[in-house]
Amino acid sequence: MVSRIRRTPTVQQRIEAFEHTNKIAVEAAEEERRRREEKTARLRAARIAQAANDRTKSEA
Numbered sequence: 001m002v003s004r005i006r007r008t009p010t011v012q013q014r015i016e017a018f019e020h021t022n023k024i025a026v027e028a029a030e031e032e033r034r035r036r037e038e039k040t041a042r043l044r045a046a047r048i049a050q051a052a053n054d055r056t057k058s059e060a
Contacts, residue, residue, distance in 0.1 A: 009017070
């Protein structure tokens with residue numbers, strides 16, 4: 001029979017697991033923020049282009 005003591009993570013192992021999980025969460029949040037900023041920039045550019053296009057049509 002395997003000892004329960006060996007299967008129980010040490011304090012250091014729990015700390016490392018927490019830090020690893022936290023690092024992944026931070027990276028995911030940064031990636032999500034970057035994608036949201038890119039999407040916002042694309043939408044802003046599309047709105048500006050549409051507004052310029054609308055002005056051109058109204059002047060003609």
